[in-house]
Amino acid sequence: xxxxxxxxxxxxxxxxxxxxxxxxxxxxxxxxxxxxxxxxxxxxxxxxxxxxxxxxxxxxxxxxxxxxxxxxxxxxxxxxxxxxxxxxxxxxxxxxxxxxxxxxxxxxxxxxxxxxxxxxxxxxxxxxxxxxxxxxxxxxxxxxxxxxxxxxxxxxxxxxxxxxxxxxxxxxxxxxxxxxxxxxxxxxxxxxxxxxxxxxxxxxxxxxxxxxxxxxxxxxxxxxxxxxxxxxxxxxxxxxxxxxxxxxxxxxxxxxxxxxxxxxxxxxxxxxxxxxxxxxxxxxxxxxxxxxxxxxxxxxxxxxxxxxxxxxxxxxxxxxxxxxxxxxxxxxxxxxxxxxxxx
Ligand SMILES: NC(=O)c1ccc[n+]([C@@H]2O[C@H](COP(=O)([O-])OP(=O)(O)OC[C@H]3O[C@@H](n4cnc5c(N)ncnc54)[C@H](O)[C@@H]3O)[C@@H](O)[C@H]2O)c1
Numbered sequence: 001x002x003x004x005x006x007x008x009x010x011x012x013x014x015x016x017x018x019x020x021x022x023x024x025x026x027x028x029x030x031x032x033x034x035x036x037x038x039x040x041x042x043x044x045x046x047x048x049x050x051x052x053x054x055x056x057x058x059x060x061x062x063x064x065x066x067x068x069x070x071x072x073x074x075x076x077x078x079x080x081x082x083x084x085x086x087x088x089x090x091x092x093x094x095x096x097x098x099x100x101x102x103x104x105x106x107x108x109x110x111x112x113x114x115x116x117x118x119x120x121x122x123x124x125x126x127x128x129x130x131x132x133x134x135x136x137x138x139x140x141x142x143x144x145x146x147x148x149x150x151x152x153x154x155x156x157x158x159x160x161x162x163x164x165x166x167x168x169x170x171x172x173x174x175x176x177x178x179x180x181x182x183x184x185x186x187x188x189x190x191x192x193x194x195x196x197x198x199x200x201x202x203x204x205x206x207x208x209x210x211x212x213x214x215x216x217x218x219x220x221x222x223x224x225x226x227x228x229x230x231x232x233x234x235x236x237x238x239x240x241x242x243x244x245x246x247x248x249x250x251x252x253x254x255x256x257x258x259x260x261x262x263x264x265x266x267x268x269x270x271x272x273x274x275x276x277x278x279x280x281x282x283x284x285x286x287x288x289x290x291x292x293x294x295x296x297x298x299x300x301x302x303x304x305x306x307x308x309x310x311x312x313x314x315x316x317x318x319x320x321x322x323x324x325x326x327x328x329x330x331x332x333x334x335x336x337x338x339x340x341x342x343x
Contacts (some may be wrong), residue, residue, distance in 0.1 A: 018026030142235030
């Protein structure tokens with residue numbers, strides 16, 4: 001039984017508390033939040049869970065094996081480092097940290113102490129994304145051409161991060177999982193329409209090895225909720241619409257075939273192919289439940305979790321490059337060879 005402490009119980013933290021409390025392999029021992037009003041509903045629903053304003057009290061609790069961190073992004077690094085130094089396994093919310101350097105530091109600390117470090121890249125654990133991963137790994141897509149995602153709605157404008165670090169992080173983590181090819185360069189532009197706040201709309205382009213191009217459009221000021229990703233390849237094309245209640249993934253047997261022109265050898269004939277559309281059956285288990293089970297299993301079997309520190313680092317690196325590009329009005333930022341961790 002893995003005994004868990006949860007730090008941060010605002011919007012997302014209670015979901016972690018619920019999933020750990022309901023998972024057969026874990027128990028929640030203590031929950032911390034700076035605000036008493038956040039703890040009251042937890043104490044009412046789970047009388048056996050200790051509640052406290054002190055994160056340190058949870059981290060130092062000898063009854064606790066693992067810490068889940070669901071506080072604002074700027075606090076992830078300090079809390080995760082303290083937890084690792086106290087000998088606890090860590091599940092930290094997305095994005096793992098606010099810089100590559102601090103992500104690397106957490107990875108090193110966890111490795112040195114033989115502890116599990118996992119990042120909550122929730123979408124990777126959805127039935128839809130797992131199915132897309134299975135399709136692409138099984139060569140259903142052919143050569144990947146593009147990954148094109150729109151994630152917009154009238155969303156909560158965050159204080160400490162811009163829309164890229166809050167929303168595009170999901171798309172980057174999905175991209176890294178389903179198409180694990182090396183990124184080569186990143187360009188991004190964004191804008192703020194709320195005085196004193198960070199960018200609320202952004203367009204991000206990632207150029208990858210193998211002629212793959214990824215584009216992510218994120219926006220907190222859209223009138224409608226769109227969560228739509230298209231992944232195109234030489235054999236098939238996938239449409240993933242997360243707003244759809246059940247038929248979230250559709251596989252289109254559409255594309256083009258190039259054949260040499262018999263009249264002119266340097267010219268190619270483009271033939272269009274439009275075949276069937278297939279709707280695969282998806283596992284509908286709540287993603288966070290799958291993820292919590294993966295965290296527990298990875299601790300127990302001493303193996304890296306699916307979304308380990310390295311997955312967190314890869315995502316943070318792209319986010320950091322996007323921020324640099326946004327500061328320079330979309331300048332193409334090349335992945336430095338010396339960074340060496342983007343694979
Ligand atoms: N995986 C997902 O799909 C998903 C969804 C939403 C949010 N998140 C992530 O969860 C994290 C929190 O987001 P949120 O929307 O719940 O924010 P929130 O502001 O609603 O909650 C954060 C809570 O942390 C508490 N807190 C801050 N510092 C603390 C400390 N030192 N000790 C104890 N408590 C502290 C605050 O009082 C607050 O209640 C962010 O990293 C965000 O990116 C992930």
